[in-house]
Amino acid sequence: xxxxxxxxxxxxxxxxxxxPASGSKVMSMRDAITxxxxxxxxxxxxxxxxxxxxxxxxxxxxxxxxGLVLCRLTPDLVYDQMIGAGCARKLVFSWAGNPGxxxxxxxxxAVEGPAGxxxxxxxxxEYSHFGMVARLAAGAAGLPFWPMRDYAGTDLPAANPxxxxxxxxxxxxxxxxxxxxxxxxTIIHAQRADAEGNTQIWGLLxxxxxxxxxxxxxxxxxxxxxxxxVIRADPNRTLVPGFIVGAVVHxxxxxHPSYAQGYYDRDNAFYVTWERISRDPAQLATxxxxxxxxxxxxxxxLAAMPDLADxxxxxxxxxxxxxxxx
Amino acid sequence: xxxxxxxxxxxxxxxxxTGRPARYSPNEMMAVVAARELRNGEIVFVGIGLPNLACxxxxxxxxxxxxxxxxxxxxxxxxxxxxxxxxxxxxxxxSLMVCGMADVFQYLxxxxxxxxxxxxxxxxxxxxxxxxxxxxxxxxxxxRLPGSGGAAEIATHARRTIVVARLxxxxxxxxxxxxxxxxxxxxxxxxSKPALPGAGPxxxxxxxxxxxPDATGELVLTAVYPDVTAAEIASDVGWPLRFRxxxxxxxxxxxxxxxxxxxxxxxxKLFLKG
Numbered sequence: 248x249x250x251x252x253x254x255x256x257x258x259x260x261x262x263x264x265x266x267p268a269s270g271s272k273v274m275s276m277r278d279a280i281t282x283x284x285x286x287x288x289x290x291x292x293x294x295x296x297x298x299x300x301x302x303x304x305x306x307x308x309x310x311x312x313x314g315l316v317l318c319r320l321t322p323d324l325v326y327d328q329m330i331g332a333g334c335a336r337k338l339v340f341s342w343a344g345n346p347g348x349x350x351x352x353x354x355x356x357a358v359e360g361p362a363g364x365x366x367x368x369x370x371x372x373e374y375s376h377f378g379m380v381a382r383l384a385a386g387a388a389g390l391p392f393w394p395m396r397d398y399a400g401t402d403l404p405a406a407n408p409x410x411x412x413x414x415x416x417x418x419x420x421x422x423x424x425x426x427x428x429x430x431x432x433t434i435i436h437a438q439r440a441d442a443e444g445n446t447q448i449w450g451l452l453x454x455x456x457x458x459x460x461x462x463x464x465x466x467x468x469x470x471x472x473x474x475x476x477v478i479r480a481d482p483n484r485t486l487v488p489g490f491i492v493g494a495v496v497h498x499x500x501x502x503h504p505s506y507a508q509g510y511y512d513r514d515n516a517f518y519v520t521w522e523r524i525s526r527d528p529a530q531l532a533t534x535x536x537x538x539x540x541x542x543x544x545x546x547x548x549l550a551a552m553p554d555l556a557d558x559x560x561x562x563x564x565x566x567x568x569x570x571x572x573x
Numbered sequence: 574x575x576x577x578x579x580x581x582x583x584x585x586x587x588x589x590x591t592g593r594p595a596r597y598s599p600n601e602m603m604a605v606v607a608a609r610e611l612r613n614g615e616i617v618f619v620g621i622g623l624p625n626l627a628c629x630x631x632x633x634x635x636x637x638x639x640x641x642x643x644x645x646x647x648x649x650x651x652x653x654x655x656x657x658x659x660x661x662x663x664x665x666x667x668s669l670m671v672c673g674m675a676d677v678f679q680y681l682x683x684x685x686x687x688x689x690x691x692x693x694x695x696x697x698x699x700x701x702x703x704x705x706x707x708x709x710x711x712x713x714x715x716x717r718l719p720g721s722g723g724a725a726e727i728a729t730h731a732r733r734t735i736v737v738a739r740l741x742x743x744x745x746x747x748x749x750x751x752x753x754x755x756x757x758x759x760x761x762x763x764x765s766k767p768a769l770p771g772a773g774p775x776x777x778x779x780x781x782x783x784x785x786p787d788a789t790g791e792l793v794l795t796a797v798y799p800d801v802t803a804a805e806i807a808s809d810v811g812w813p814l815r816f817r818x819x820x821x822x823x824x825x826x827x828x829x830x831x832x833x834x835x836x837x838x839x840x841x842k843l844f845l846k847g
Contacts, residue, residue, distance in 0.1 A: 295645050295674060296660020320674075321722075344719030346658035347621070347843070355717045362713050373706075375721035376644060377678040384675050396683055397726050399768035400702075400755030406711050420767055450665045451645045452673040508662050515657050564666050 271442040272495045273472065276545065279494040280306045283464045287336075288431040289316040291383075291462065292325055295453030296346055297508060300436035300468045301325050302501035302545045308332040309540060318430060320379045320454065324504065324521050327351040328539070330369060331531045337370040339428070341379045345525075348518040352525035373407055378425045383454050385427035386461025394422040433462035436502045437486065438510060439477065440469040444492025447484040450508025459487045465494075470510050472497040481568070498545050503555060511559040597826050599780035600845050601834055602798055603737060604630055605826040607691070607778050610735050616640040617689045618682065618727050621659050623737050624691035626834070626844045629655065633833050642681060644723040646672050655839050678723070682730045685770060690731025692724050692774075694738040696749045699812045700790050701756030701774035703728060703736060704749035711751055721753050728754035733775045740779040746811040757790030764790075782806050783823070787815075796821040 274282075284290060284307055292300050304325040307315070317326050318339040323346065329335055331353035343354050357369035374382065381393035394413055404410040404423070411424045435455045440446040446467045448455070459465045465487065472495070478485060504514035524530045542548045549555065597605075600623065607627035611617060613636040619628045629652065632639045641650045645660040649669025656664055665671055672680075681687060695718050696704035705724055709715035728734045738744055757764055757773055764773050777784040782797040794803055794816035807814040826834075839845045 296658050297645075297662065340720070342719050342722035343717070346660060348657075350719075359714055359717045373720055375725040376674065376723040377682070377726040380674050380678055396768065396770070397729055399729065400752065400759035400762075400764055401725055402706075402711070402752045403721065403725060406706075406751070449671075450662060451647065451660055451671060453646070454674050456673060457675055506662055508665055512662060513657070518657075561662075 272444050272489070272492060273442050274494050274496065276302055276306045276468070276496045276498060276501075277310075279303075279466050279496050280310055280312075283432045283466055283493055284310075284312055284315075285431075286312055287314040287316075288312075289318060291318045291428075291430040291433040291458045293319060293433060293453055293455045293458040294436055294502070294505060295320060295451055296323075296513070297451040297453065297506060298436040298448060298455070298502050299323055299325050299505035300434050300501055301328075301503060301505060302496075302498045302548075303434045303436075303466065303468060304329055305539045305545070305548065307334060308535065318379075318428060320376050321346065322351060322354060324351070324518065324525075327353045327521070327525055328535065330354050330357055331525065331528075332535055332539070335369060337372065339372045339374075339379075341374045341376045345518055345521055347515065349522040350525075352522075353528075353531060356528070372409065373403070374410070374425060375403065378403075378410065379428075380454050380457065382425045382428035383457035383461050385425070386429040387457040387459075390427060392424045392426050394424050396422060398423045428461060430458070430462045432464040432466065433458045434466045434468065435459055435487075436468045436470075436505075436507070438469070438507055439471040439473045440467045440492075440495055441473055441475045441478050441489065442495060443475070443489030444487070444495045445475065445478040445485055445489040446487050446492065447478060447481070448486050449484060452486070456486050459491060465492045466496065467492050467494070468496045468498045468501050470499050470501070470507050480571075482571075500549055500555065501545055503549075503559075506559075507561075509561050509564075511555070511561055514555070514559060516558075597831055598845065599739070601826055601831060603627075603739075603778055603780050604834060604845070605830045606783065606798075606823060607735065607737055608634065608636075608830075610776060610778070611636050611639055611689060614638045614640075615688045616642060616686065617691060618642050618644070618687045618723075618731055619659065620690075620692045620724065620727070621722070622693045623844050624693055624735075625656060625659065626839055627737070628691060629838055630830065630833060633838065634830065640669075642677070642687065644674065644677055646674055646677050648672065648681075655841075655843060657843065678726060682723075682726055685730065685732070687727075687731045688733070690727035690734040690771070692727060692734060692736050692754065694736050694744075694754075696744055696746060697736055697738050697774075697777055697792070698745070698749040698756065699747050699792060700758035701736070701777065701786055701792055702749050702752045702759065703754040703756060703774070704751045706751040706753045708750055724754040728756070728773055729769055729771060731771045733772045736774045736777045738777060738779060740781055740806060740809045742809055742811050745809065757786045779806075781809075785817075787817075791815070793817055794820065796823050798823055799825050
């Protein structure tokens with residue numbers, strides 16, 4: 248068992264000494280992935296349906312990373328693509344479907360069928376959503392595990408030996424436990440961030456805050472790069488402060504085909520199409536060749552789909568804001 | 574009183590065997606029956622797929638004050654379009670609250686704030702155990718299904734859980750290949766507090782009738798849809814299905830229900846196919 252999948256021997260979260268606590272951390276996606284994502288790393292790209300950073304997933308594929316332990320509640324298309332591209336050694340997850348559209352077929356090919364099947368080869372570690380949330384909460388809080396009332400009368404603990412239990416010292420009740428998850432790197436997509444990585448999101452919040460605080464390194468990818476004054480004008484909207492962030496990437500439409508509330512809608516048509524693409528390894532390879540390996544960066548990916556803005560740009564439902572005066 | 578359904582007793586469906594073309598589809602009937610289960614003002618944890626449609630139908634008809642909670646963190650959602658997934662942006666716009674998922678699972682679900690949990694299922698067994706994980710052996714599955722998502726904790730904590738699933742022998746085996754979400758009995762032991770605070774699955778709504786646990790936790794047939802017999806349901810269930818006597822025959826969807834489903838709630842037939 249390597250250090251990555253042995254939860255009780257994971258290193259505590261800490262900031263890498265070469266990451267400045269302040270000053271601009273803005274860099275290209277290529278440089279951010281080169282600096283912070285290495286072969287064999289435990290990687291989290293979070294965002295629950297909302298704000299899933301496909302731009303980062305694609306750059307990891309382009310740079311040919313191998314042996315990654317990919318963790319996410321919902322692997323979604325982004326991890327199906329990374330599994331199909333051969334980046335992943337192991338998947339840690341809680342719901343592996345194509346939300347609203349079907350299956351993740353690269354994932355399924357990698358886990359279905361008899362032992363010894365050559366298409367197999369992906370290790371899995373499976374929880375429920377609450378289990379994954381609790382793992383990240385423990386990691387973010389600097390605790391070794393998280394107690395929860397869950398998994399009684401289910402086969403999940405038998406399928407995953409990391410799900411254990413503890414006796415409550417106050418009530419005597421038996422509670423389920425899950426180990427802390429402290430990723431090597433977490434990548435979160437946001438509506439806006441400043442150059443130091445002070446990051447604001449709105450709409451569905453998922454587990455990005457827990458994932459970022461649990462992680463040794465954090466890459467923030469933002470639709471808009473804003474002045475620090477914009478952040479300070481509305482501090483309740485800040486998800487993570489810049490001092491835990493190692494890199495800031497400005498990447499408009501970087502979450503497509505996922506969505507960014509107030510910026511663009513989910514590309515549901517693509518999620519439906521993925522059912523067909525991912526079902527056939529040849530079509531999946533053609534997709535990756537054309538839209539991932541065949542483009543140098545996100546700008547070129549977007550240029551290949553000029554109709555996105557017309558189809559998906561968000562309507563206007565602006566809120567009035569609040570008075571922070573005293 | 575519970576009787577053996579295989580004895581040939583037929584449900585009292587007045588219009589059985591008339592041969593008229595169906596006015597509604599099995600999925601439409603399922604959505605309508607599921608919607609009727611919800612009372613106005615209840616706090617509902619909404620699962621993906623048909624449950625989502627049923628909750629939005631209830632909100633558009635008899636339960637305008639239903640509080641829809643999605644595991645994605647949308648509380649009091651009022652979607653203006655049918656959410657394609659439980660993370661749809663239309664769940665956020667106009668909602669009462671958006672919170673992180675740590676709050677949803679701990680402060681709302683684990684802390685007992687959810688009255689009704691609504692789940693779909695690939696397999697449901699005799700004791701209401703739900704499988705959405707694998708068909709076949711876990712390590713070497715024939716079919717790998719998505720897994721729990723939030724279903725395990727919904728069936729654990731919601732005060733009552735309603736399950737929606739289409740009948741077939743494959744979908745209703747005597748025991749499921751994998752227990753993803755807890756039912757009424759696990760390896761012979763009945764569910765109990767504090768490990769399992771909620772009542773668990775109390776209704777399983779299928780495309781032809783409704784099953785409910787009896788006092789022992791075994792699912793028995795309690796209602797059939799128009800033109801459906803208890804015997805034909807029993808032949809699609811993997812255990813000797815018993816039924817409550819008298820068995821109820823449920824009303825078909827109203828024209829207003831059908832118009833809402835087809836024209837407003839799911840015009841693209843995302844969930845109403847079949």
